[in-house]
Amino acid sequence: MAKDFVTRADNYSEWYNELVVRADLAENSAVRGCMVIKPYGYAIWEKMQKALDDMFIETGHQNAYFPLFIPKSYFEKEAEHVEGFAKECAVVTHHRLRAKADGTGLEPDPDAKLEEELIVRPTSETIIWDTYRGWIKSYRDLPILCNQWANVVRWEMRTRMFLRTTEFLWQEGHTAHETLEEAVIETKKMLEVYAYFAEKFMAMPVLKGYKSPNERFAGALDTYCIEALMQDGKALQAGTSHFLGQNFAKAFDVKFLSKENKLEYVWATSWGVSTRLMGALIMTHSDDEGLVLPPNLAPIQVVIIPISKGEEQKAMVDKEAEKLCAELKTKGISVKYDNRDAYKPGWKFNEYEFKGVPIRITLGARDLEQGLVEIARRDNLTKETLPIEGLTDKIEKLLEDIQVNLYNKALAFRENSTREVDTWEEFLVEIEKGGFLSCHWDGTPETEEKIKEITKATIRCVPLNAKEEEGKCIFSGQPSNKRVVFARAY
Amino acid sequence: MAKDFVTRADNYSEWYNELVVRADLAENSAVRGCMVIKPYGYAIWEKMQKALDDMFIETGHQNAYFPLFIPKSYFEKEAEHVEGFAKECAVVTHHRLRAKADGTGLEPDPDAKLEEELIVRPTSETIIWDTYRGWIKSYRDLPILCNQWANVVRWEMRTRMFLRTTEFLWQEGHTAHETLEEAVIETKKMLEVYAYFAEKFMAMPVLKGYKSPNERFAGALDTYCIEALMQDGKALQAGTSHFLGQNFAKAFDVKFLSKENKLEYVWATSWGVSTRLMGALIMTHSDDEGLVLPPNLAPIQVVIIPISKGEEQKAMVDKEAEKLCAELKTKGISVKYDNRDAYKPGWKFNEYEFKGVPIRITLGARDLEQGLVEIARRDNLTKETLPIEGLTDKIEKLLEDIQVNLYNKALAFRENSTREVDTWEEFLVEIEKGGFLSCHWDGTPETEEKIKEITKATIRCVPLNAKEEEGKCIFSGQPSNKRVVFARAY
Numbered sequence: 001m002a003k004d005f006v007t008r009a010d011n012y013s014e015w016y017n018e019l020v021v022r023a024d025l026a027e028n029s030a031v032r033g034c035m036v037i038k039p040y041g042y043a044i045w046e047k048m049q050k051a052l053d054d055m056f057i058e059t060g061h062q063n064a065y066f067p068l069f070i071p072k073s074y075f076e077k078e079a080e081h082v083e084g085f086a087k088e089c090a091v092v093t094h095h096r097l098r099a100k101a102d103g104t105g106l107e108p109d110p111d112a113k114l115e116e117e118l119i120v121r122p123t124s125e126t127i128i129w130d131t132y133r134g135w136i137k138s139y140r141d142l143p144i145l146c147n148q149w150a151n152v153v154r155w156e157m158r159t160r161m162f163l164r165t166t167e168f169l170w171q172e173g174h175t176a177h178e179t180l181e182e183a184v185i186e187t188k189k190m191l192e193v194y195a196y197f198a199e200k201f202m203a204m205p206v207l208k209g210y211k212s213p214n215e216r217f218a219g220a221l222d223t224y225c226i227e228a229l230m231q232d233g234k235a236l237q238a239g240t241s242h243f244l245g246q247n248f249a250k251a252f253d254v255k256f257l258s259k260e261n262k263l264e265y266v267w268a269t270s271w272g273v274s275t276r277l278m279g280a281l282i283m284t285h286s287d288d289e290g291l292v293l294p295p296n297l298a299p300i301q302v303v304i305i306p307i308s309k310g311e312e313q314k315a316m317v318d319k320e321a322e323k324l325c326a327e328l329k330t331k332g333i334s335v336k337y338d339n340r341d342a343y344k345p346g347w348k349f350n351e352y353e354f355k356g357v358p359i360r361i362t363l364g365a366r367d368l369e370q371g372l373v374e375i376a377r378r379d380n381l382t383k384e385t386l387p388i389e390g391l392t393d394k395i396e397k398l399l400e401d402i403q404v405n406l407y408n409k410a411l412a413f414r415e416n417s418t419r420e421v422d423t424w425e426e427f428l429v430e431i432e433k434g435g436f437l438s439c440h441w442d443g444t445p446e447t448e449e450k451i452k453e454i455t456k457a458t459i460r461c462v463p464l465n466a467k468e469e470e471g472k473c474i475f476s477g478q479p480s481n482k483r484v485v486f487a488r489a490y
Numbered sequence: 491m492a493k494d495f496v497t498r499a500d501n502y503s504e505w506y507n508e509l510v511v512r513a514d515l516a517e518n519s520a521v522r523g524c525m526v527i528k529p530y531g532y533a534i535w536e537k538m539q540k541a542l543d544d545m546f547i548e549t550g551h552q553n554a555y556f557p558l559f560i561p562k563s564y565f566e567k568e569a570e571h572v573e574g575f576a577k578e579c580a581v582v583t584h585h586r587l588r589a590k591a592d593g594t595g596l597e598p599d600p601d602a603k604l605e606e607e608l609i610v611r612p613t614s615e616t617i618i619w620d621t622y623r624g625w626i627k628s629y630r631d632l633p634i635l636c637n638q639w640a641n642v643v644r645w646e647m648r649t650r651m652f653l654r655t656t657e658f659l660w661q662e663g664h665t666a667h668e669t670l671e672e673a674v675i676e677t678k679k680m681l682e683v684y685a686y687f688a689e690k691f692m693a694m695p696v697l698k699g700y701k702s703p704n705e706r707f708a709g710a711l712d713t714y715c716i717e718a719l720m721q722d723g724k725a726l727q728a729g730t731s732h733f734l735g736q737n738f739a740k741a742f743d744v745k746f747l748s749k750e751n752k753l754e755y756v757w758a759t760s761w762g763v764s765t766r767l768m769g770a771l772i773m774t775h776s777d778d779e780g781l782v783l784p785p786n787l788a789p790i791q792v793v794i795i796p797i798s799k800g801e802e803q804k805a806m807v808d809k810e811a812e813k814l815c816a817e818l819k820t821k822g823i824s825v826k827y828d829n830r831d832a833y834k835p836g837w838k839f840n841e842y843e844f845k846g847v848p849i850r851i852t853l854g855a856r857d858l859e860q861g862l863v864e865i866a867r868r869d870n871l872t873k874e875t876l877p878i879e880g881l882t883d884k885i886e887k888l889l890e891d892i893q894v895n896l897y898n899k900a901l902a903f904r905e906n907s908t909r910e911v912d913t914w915e916e917f918l919v920e921i922e923k924g925g926f927l928s929c930h931w932d933g934t935p936e937t938e939e940k941i942k943e944i945t946k947a948t949i950r951c952v953p954l955n956a957k958e959e960e961g962k963c964i965f966s967g968q969p970s971n972k973r974v975v976f977a978r979a980y
Contacts, residue, residue, distance in 0.1 A: 027621075027624070029556070029557045029617065029620075029621065030561060030564065030617070030620055030621075031557045031559045031560070031561060031608065031617070034557035034558070034559060035557070036554070036555070036556050036557065036621050037554060037555040038554055039552035039553065039554045039636065042552075042553050042554050042555055043552070043553070045555075046553065062529035062532075062533070063529065063532050063533070063536065064526070064527060064528055064529045064532045065526070065527040065532055065535075065659065066519070066526050067519045067521045067524035067525070067526065067657055068524070068610075068641055068643065068657050069521045069524060069580075069657070070521070071520060071521060072587070072595070072596055073595070074520065075587075075596070076595050076596055082596070086586070086587040086588075086596055087586050087587070088585070088586065089585070089586065089587060090559075090582045090584075090585055090608070091582060091583065091584040091585070091586075091587060091598045092580045092581060092582050092583075092610065093581065093582075093583045093584065093598060094580075094581040094583065095578070095579070095580055095581070095645040096576070096577050096578065096579065096581075096645065097562070097565075097576040097577070097579060097581060097607075097609075098576075105562070105563070105566050106562060106565070106566055106572070106576055107607075108581045108583060108607060117587075117597075117598060118521065118580070119587075120558075120582065120610070127519065127520070127521070130519075130520050131517075131519065131520075131526050134517070140832065146529065150641075151558055151640075151641065153558065155585040155586065167557055167558050167559070169555065342630065
């Protein structure tokens with residue numbers, strides 16, 4: 001266990017908060033509910049962005065940028081949407097400050113009050129669909145496949161770094177289609193992109209499913225989601241893809257002339273993932289020694305630490321390190337050689353272990369004389385001594401192994417934490433243990449609400465691969481034909 | 491001249507506005523002063539970002555992210571800074587909307603009034619230096635070399651797309667150093683990075699210099715800048731790098747224990763470029779036929795357009811095009827094959843010409859039978875017929891030529907538009923003609939103000955390479971020892 005570091009068993013929530021700060025990922029700022037993402041944390045986010053962006057481009061999307069501010073009246077146009085966001089939005093009312101009369105500082109200038117208040121975007125459907133009206137005249141203008149990387153603001157009363165912050169970073173895709181079918185295909189395609197990203201890059205297994213009406217995005221007809229299970233047994237919604245039907249097209253009067261020469265409303269989707277994924281990444285893999293990063297998202301994949309005495313040994317080790325770094329780089333492996341004198345090797349071991357660097361190579365002068373180096377894996381904390389000859393191929397292979405191992409470990413955890421539950425009594429016991437509970441539900445919002453009230457558990461999703469199966473709702477006893485997944489969630 | 495398109499000579503300002511919209515770069519949004527950056531425009535901005543980001547990383551900087559909102563009291567801490575920005579800032583006063591009593595819509599909820607107003611960042615010195623206080627204890631923590639890619643808001647009364655918008659995108663570097671000397675070196679180094687980017691990527695020659703005290707950034711001791719000259723003879727400030735001294739360290743109490751074991755205030759710099767560069771790019775190269783893009787920033791460097799009759803010819807042309815695309819891509823050239831049937835070749839020629847694609851290749855079935863293709867250059871609108879054999883090498887070379895040609899053309903324009911002016915009478919005549927006027931100035935803010943009042947010309951910069959030279963101020967006749975550059979500016 002890392003020194004002075006609380007364990008997960010002691011206090012999971014405190015463990016998370018401390019880890020985020022001590023691994024240099026982020027910290028709370030002076031602005032209520034807003035975080036500072038530090039360089040190391042931001043580098044992980046940039047790797048996430050790059051991988052996702054590449055996949056968006058590959059699937060035919062283009063990036064664009066829409067305004068930060070949304071006029072209040074736009075916001076009001078889609079009834080469910082405004083209902084969902086009006087209670088948690090930052091409102092801009094003035095465009096100037098002036099000196100207070102008593103000289104004690106500044107105040108909003110009453111002469112610079114906005115005629116119409118502006119909302120800091122909590123999501124951009126309204127401003128984007130207002131824009132799309134000008135872009136779409138005929139079926140030839142469709143589909144429109146835009147994505148935006150942006151900051152958004154939702155005023156949260158209880159915030160936690162990455163998981164729930166007033167301002168967060170995300171991407172939001174907004175697409176416009178000729179037909180319902182095409183929009184549904186897009187919605188599902190982007191869910192697959194997110195699931196692929198979660199599994200291949202984050203090494204995080206996810207359930208793919210759709211939300212119950214209660215849990216849908218405000219303004220959507222269907223919300224698809226990927227749900228992950230954190231180490232403490234709580235679920236985390238890691239990404240959503242919404243089929244919006246014609247709701248926003250109707251609210252913003254976006255019609256197109258179809259191939260059949262008829263004026264029709266456009267079909268819409270939107271989909272997003274956010275810096276919340278950083279929280280998911282941390283809580284999927286990290287341990288009592290600190291952060292654990294999958295190689296595919298690690299800013300530093302390999303750290304090399306020298307041990308030597310005297311100038312001669314130092315020169316020899318530096319030379320070997322330089323050669324090794326160059327070889328690893330030609331394989332596209334990101335490597336850092338930390339030969340700072342001000343810090344001892346032991347201090348460095350702790351530092352990079354805590355920061356989750358997947359592989360540590362120790363270049364000790366005495367080992368090197370025998371052509372050997374020590375390799376330490378962060379994922380399982382094992383060490384071995386290997387010949388430096390042919391090392392880079394082994395490192396490359398090892399990074400792949402670590403990536404797969406982390407995924408498998410997380411998958412095994414999820415599988416062990418997923419149970420079928422068939423009675424209410426059992427549910428009340430099992431929900432306290434955490435994990436995914438696969439249960440029959442009668443399909444009514446009333447039952448869902450009741451279960452949430454009593455147990456704080458919500459329906460995370462109806463899994464896409466749920467089998468048809470006769471059963472009875474765990475709460476009401478009414479008939480049900482498939483199981484849904486309940487859990488307490490972040 | 492492109493059909494229905496206003497010429498530069500007719501109305502430069504209208505030409506600019508129309509070009510931005512018709513080339514699909516951006517459009518005004520429903521939000522006063524905020525623009526929508528369309529996919530084609532955003533793709534150019536992304537190429538700019540990539541090139542700059544690579545250079546920031548190479549020079550040792552790291553990206554991070556700081557909050558969008560700044561508490562009013564932070565904003566007040568540096569006197570000159572707040573003076574510079576308080577009059578043009580968006581103020582958040584509430585965190586919730588509620589339904590109006592008369593049911594006509596929403597209003598800020600008086601029960602959700604913020605205790606302290608938040609300012610949407612116009613720039614981030616204050617929040618960043620408040621954060622740095624926690625990061626810096628000793629000289630070992632220095633330097634801190636952070637950059638942020640972000641949106642900022644400055645409430646502008648008269649806006650123009652890219653050039654002056656209420657919200658804009660930019661990067662802001664914020665560095666912290668042990669010594670004055672180190673901070674000054676950083677300030678100048680980043681100016682060089684900007685100048686290199688402007689010249690090598692944008693093909694835009696820039697003057698490097700520093701600002702007169704009147705034109706400095708609010709809170710800086712020295713502001714270095716790159717200044718470019720637009721085709722209409724007006725100057726445009728294309729990037730700034732500020733030496734902030736210890737102003738922000740003092741305002742936010744950021745001290746460090748020096749190597750000599752003394753508590754000292756930290757030295758600061760900040761530097762930024764914004765989507766304003768898009769305006770500079772347009773006004774440096776474009777012509778009456780539309781946008782002209784330097785190959786190093788063109789999202790599509792080469793467009794291929796087929797001409798064929800009947801299925802057999804079409805198949806043959808498609809096959810050649812496919813081969814050519816593959817070859818160009820292996821050279822890292824971005825190529826688009828537009829074989830849409832719904833549009834005629836002539837329409838496509840106009841489309842890509844207007845969008846500034848550097849090279850157009852026409853694959854005509856009849857030409858191809860003789861092993862020939864037609865190449866059109868966007869920069870000088872010339873065409874030639876070339877053998878398809880060995881074409882990709884020629885295209886690669888041609889892209890380089892176009893890049894250099896655009897730079898040389900812009901440089902020649904600037905040189906022809908730069909004059910030494912030695913009398914006030916001459917100044918009054920010459921300033922009407924536009925361009926850079928190199929003049930003696932007595933060094934006083936009063937003279938600078940007067941000249942601005944009378945002629946709208948400002949001191950763009952004191953060039954770094956200005957020679958020592960005895961002279962007399964054009965306005966006051968007082969002695970001066972070097973020339974500064976005056977111009978009217980965007």
